[in-house]
Amino acid sequence: MGAKIQAIDYYFPEKKVTNQDLGREFPDYDFSKFEYKIGISSRYVAAPNETALDLAEKACLKLFGRIDKNQIDYVLYCTQSPEYIMPSTACILQDRLGLNKTVGAFDFNLGCSGYTYGLSMAKAFIESGQAKNILLVTTDTYSKYINKKDRSNRAIFGDAATATLVSFAEKNGIYKFRFGTDGGGFNKLIVKNGAGRYPHDNEAVEHIYGRGNIYTENNLYMNGPEIFRFTSTVVPPFIEEVLKFNDVEKKDIGQFVFHQANAHMLKVMRERLFLPIAKFYINLRDGGNTVSSTIPIALKNYSNQDMNVDETAVIIAGFGVGLSWSAGLIDISRGL
Template identity: 60%
Template sequence: MGAQIKKIEYVFPEVMITNEDLKKDFPDYDFERFEEKVGIKRRYVVSDDETALDLAEKACNKLFQNFDKQKIDYILYCTQSPEYFLPTTACILQDRLGLRKDIGALDFNLGCSGFTYGVNLANALISSGQVENVLLVTAETYSKFIHPKDKTNRSIFGDAAAATLISKTDDDNILKFKFGTDGSGYDKLIVKNGCSKFPLDSDAEQISYGTDNIYTDNHLYMNGPEVFNFTTKVIPDFVKEIMADNKLEINQIDQFVFHQANSFMLDFLRKRVKISKENFYNDLSDGGNTVSCTIPIALKRYTDSLEENKELTLGIVGFGVGLSWSGGIIKINNKL
């Protein structure tokens, strides 16, 4: 008995922001060079009264157009944009979706590695015989945490939600996964204020951390160079470990789908691991970096691009805030 990713649906908010739109706020920034290097043309952000949960509900209902929602046994809800500190947002989602009451529902707080963690958690629930259908939801609204004068993070991050159905199968289609954690880098990508350690500060000082971006401790801060250094140092060897644990060679993988952080980083990693362009997904032009949603969106787009259903062996790898990373091998035999 095993599990398989059966279906993915995703949604963006209605508000689209292009590079041309951002140039009005940052006229001295070279967005043509940004687009060429980072690969992002447009991103989508929620309105003031819209939340990650609203996006999650839409993504799930989109998935339920082709699956009976009463067969869902468990909700895994990955977000760093919860509706409240408590209760658990997954519980609210259960009610909004009209799902059965005899199901499990939990939140887990992870960012760019969240989807790969979630796939493995769903596989464990199913393979242990506890459930048959898991609804893995990723939903993020980083735009709510970004300072309006922070051109880098406003350029990179977008909001989205994805709903992934993972179901019981006769064969093992979710193979071995590996994980990594380095909490010493917790402050490399952080919203410092607003939780138990430090409350929100209405008089928070504007700071730049030596860059031409503007933040306060109430807002998202990313140390881009340090995050890049961590990723390029850790992930290439990590991918090789995943391959070794699954007794596979690089050329046996039909497509690698990494967290879609930015095109420059992805191409660097691809070359370091020696993966051909044809077998490596790199396209975040429409949507940008949507944190835990990038991999399911990429998987959906990749399989939709195929002319017909076919058996595929895919490598998925997430990495980022935490610092955390995870990845593994999955098999699918249908468009998602």
Template identity: 60%
Template sequence: MGSKIIGIDYYFPKTTLRNSDLAVEFPDYDFTKIEKKVGIHTRYISAVDETALDLAVKAAEKLMLRFDKNAIDFILYCTQSPEYFLPTTACILQNRLGLSKNIGALDFNLGCSGYVYGVSMAKGLINSGQAKNVLLVTAETYSKFLHKKDRSNRAIFGDAATATIISYDEDEGIGDFLFGTDGAGFDKLIVKNGCSRFPFDKEADEITYGTDNTYTDNHLYMNGPEVFNFTNAVIPDFTNEVLLKNKESVTSVDHFVFHQANQFMLDFMRKRLKIEKEKFYNDLADGGNTVSNTIPIALKKLSQNLDYTNPKKLLIVGFGVGLSWAGGLITINNKL
């Protein structure tokens, strides 16, 4: 009994935020530096009345054009932009898509490592005989958490949703996974107010950080240097552990698809791991950092241009908010 990724689709909102747009808002900053160092040119921003669920529905509907929705028997919905505190957004997604009522549906709250977690959970559901066709959805609207004057984070994050079908297969197309958690770093990337610990504060003070960036505790805060230090300290060794777990090496894996955090960070890790540039996916220009969506978007794009004379082994690694990280091996033999 095995499982494999059958297909992936993604959806970006219609509104674009280009570096030239940000330059109008922040005329004292040279955004060519952002594009050169971080690698981002365009982000997609959800409308005021458009939620992560709305994006998720559109991504899933694209995928359903080439997959029988009646065969889906479980939904895994990864988001940190839920529709409500309760109920579970996955339940609403089941109804919006017109799926069978005889299915399981759950949300899980993870960011940049979320897709990797989701693939592993889908494999577990299938290999244990609890499901045959899992719809894994990621959806985020981080733009709604960003302060208007937070130049740095507005230059990084964009909104998106993805949908992936993971199905039963006689051959195993999903390998072994490893995970990591360091909750001591929970405040390195956080929206402090608005949930149970601290209520939303209409009079929250503006806070300045970095180079003329502004936020409040109602908004997203990211300690960029600390997140970079965590990634640098943990992810290269962790990647080698995932390779060892799957009895693979840097040379035997065809492509590496990491969370698309920013170009500088990815280049840094690639060099530390001594991975050839051609084998290491790096494409943030169109979309930016879309949190849990970056890996499936990258997999979709990468899969369109591969030679499938032989199946391709891909190592996927996610890391970020939590602090949380995860990695595993997948094998594909066709365009996703």
């Protein structure tokens, strides 16, 4: 007995920004080369008055078209785009969705590793007898943190939300997870101003980084080379540890679904793990890097579009802002 992913749905905002759209804003940059290397052709951006909570609500309502919301007894809400500093946005979502007042609900602030952490927590709540049906929500609107002159981050990141039902199951479908943290790299991917340490600065000065990208310390900053070095060196041996921890071999795994950061980074990790292309899923061309939502979006699309068996074992891995990483073994069914 254990826990299993029963269903996943996701939601993109209405506004779609293509590489051609960005090319008109940045005519000196060749977005065809970007698309070839990074693998992103379009991303979705929340409207000025649209928040991550709004996206989350719509993802959940899509899910409720297939499941009974009254069975949910816990909400795990992963975001780095909270509605307010306080209270917890999960509490507001409970009210908006009309969930029972007996549910538990809380936020956790993680980015690219958020979904894997969330599944592990859901498994723990279920196996300890504290819940039976958990709504795991991921939602972020990084576009609101990115400077309009920051071509690189605008091209990479997109907004999205997902809703996953994790339930008690007679046949377990969520196995062991491992985790890693290196807080010494906290400033490699950061929005410096606006919280407790540094207030929002109305006179923040502009900085240039990379190839002419501009940001202020009120905006999102990513040290791309350092993040690439971290993921390419830490993640592959970590995946080997996760396989051993679950007592499985690569040949036993039907698919590897990693955080969809960018296609080049994923290709490097696949090669370092000596994995065949057919077993390593890349699914970010339409949507881009949606932070905590990339893995559930990829799982949903793989299950519904590319999976040719009724059930398969999958290694999922998240890594990024924090620095934080985690990975584990799950089973998924076709048609999530």
